[in-house]
Amino acid sequence: MRKSQLSDFLQKHITYEKGMRKGKPSPLNKKNIKYGHPLKLQNTYSEKELLIQEEIESYYQKPGFSHLFKHEKISFFVSEPSCGVSHRHPYIELMYIYAGHCTQELNGNRIEFHKGDLCLLDTSVLQQCLMASKDSIIVNCALWRPLFDHHFFGRFNVEDPLAHFFKNAYYNLQSSEQFIVFRSSDDRIKWFIENALCEYFDKTYYTEENVQYYLLLLLAELSLRYERSSHWGVTDSNTENQFLKVIRHVQKNYRHITLEEAARHFNYSPSYLGRRIKSASGMAFHQLVQNERLAEAIHLLERTDMSVDEIVNAVGYSNMTYFYKIFREAYGMSPRCYRQEKGI
Template structure:
C-alpha cells in the first residue's frame, strides 16, 4: 500500500458508513461487555453514562499497537480505556471533550491520552479523517518511553506531564500541523498496519519510535519560561540540556548566570517544572548517567561512580539503592537478564 492507496482507503465508505451516511440524527455508538453496539433512537440516557472501551474489543491479545480510523457519521458515548491512545488528525478537524474541556484539533495535530481519561469525539464528517493509534501501557512504558528516554530528564518531564501528575495532566495536545515529518511517519505506519507485509511489526515499532521522537521535540517547544521583566524567554528543555551537558561542573549560580536568571528564581523554575531543586536535580542526573553506564558498559562500579561525579563510593551505593531498590550490581544483572 502506498500513500495514495492509503488515502483512498481512508476516504472510502465502510459498510456501516453506507448505512448511516447523511441520516438526520446520527446514531450513537456505545460499549458494553467487550462489545460495541449502535443505538438509533432515544439514547439520551445512554449518553449520561460513561462507558469503558475494552482493549479486547479493538486489539488482539498479541498486539501491542493497533491503528483504526475513527467512526464517521456516528456519535460516540463518553468513554475511557485501559490503553494509551494517540489521536492524529489526518485531514479535516476533530472536536472532542476531555474531562469536560472542549478541544478542537486541526489537520496534523496530535493528542495523547492517558489510561482512564474520559473523553468523547463529536460527530466526524466525511472529510474528517481521524486516526486512533492505541498502545498497551506496558509496551508504551518499556518500548517507547524506555527507549526514548536516553536517561534524559526531559523525557521524564514529558512522562510526568502525561500521566504522573494526576491533579494537572491526563493528556497532551500538540499543534504539530507544521511538522511534515510526523505526517509522513504516521502515514507510513498506517500503510504497514493496514497492509501487512514481511516484517511489518518491526516496521511499525520503528515508526512509532520515530513518531514519539518528533512528538518529544515538539513538546520541548511548548514549555516557555519567561523572566519577570518579560524580556528574555527560554525553554525548559534549554535549561535541562545545559545542566545535563555540564552537570559535573555547574552550580546553581553558574546556570542562573548563563540564562540571566536570579539564582532564587531559577530554583523556583526547577521546582515548579521538574519537581526538584538544583541539588537533587544534579543527583538525579548523575544516577541516570550511572544507570545508563551499568546497562551499556562493563566498567567496574567504582569507575562508573567516579565517571558520573561521585567521589564517595559508599554514598553512591546508598542513594542508588534508594532510587532503584537495587544495588548497582543487582541493577546491572537484572537489566542484562
C-alpha cells in the same frame, strides 16, 4: 500498501466501522455462522458493504476485532468520531486528524482539532467527542505498555520533555493527567503517520520493527516542536530528571543490578532510593528490574531461536520455576505457549 492507496483504504475503513457500530455481526466471523456460506447470511448487507468488510478484515488477517490488539506494542485504528460518553483508555493514545475537523473535551478543556493536528494523551485523561464534521477521519494510535518495557527511555535524552510525558504516563504518577496538542505546520508529521499506517496494514515479517521506527522518528519530530505545542498537566523538575536517570540505569543493567548497587551509583542510601522509586512509580525496585527482564525475555522469544532455558539465563534468572511463575502471571501463559501463539 502504497501511500497512494491509503486515503481510499481509510474511507473504506470508515464504512466498515459504521456497519460494526450498527450492531451487525461481521459477515466473516465464523462465530456468527448458522447456515451456509458466511457471505450469504441473511443480514441487511449490501454487496458493496460485503466487499469492503472483506477487504478491511483481510488486512487484519482475522475476522472481527476480538483479537486485533493481542500482543501488539503499537495498534492503529481508524474512526469517524461520534458524540459519546466520557471515557479513558488503558493505553497512551496518539490521535491524528487525518481529514475534517472535530471538537473534543479533554479533562474539561474544550479543544478544536483540524486536519493535520495531533494530540498525545496519557491513560488518565478523561475525553469525550463533542462534535465532528461529516468528512472527518481520526487516526488513533494506541501505544501499549509493552512498547515501553524494552529500553524505550534509553532512546530519549534525559532532558527531553517528551521523556517526561511518557515517564509520567507509563508509571501512572498521580500528578499526570496530561495531554499535548501539536498544530501541524507542514507535511512531515503526515509523512511519518502515513508510512506507519501503510506498514501496519500491510503485514510483513518486519512490520512491527518498521512501525516502531516510524513512530520513533515521529516522536523525535514532536520533541523538536514541543516548545510550540500546547500542553496540560506536564511537569518538569530536577527530581523527575533524577528519576529518569535511575530508570535508564536500571534498563542498562537489569540482568544483575541490585538496589544497593543503584544506591551507590547515585549516592543515596538503599532505603531512600527504594522509597523514592516506590513514591514516584508505585512499584518496588525489584518490580522495575523484573519488568525489564520480562521485556527482554519477550524480545528474545520473538526474535531469536534461543531455547527457553537459554533465555532465562540471558535475562538474569537462575531459578527456572520462578521465571515460569512470573511469566505466567504477566502474560497468562508459559513462554513456550507464547512462542507458539506468535507462530515462531
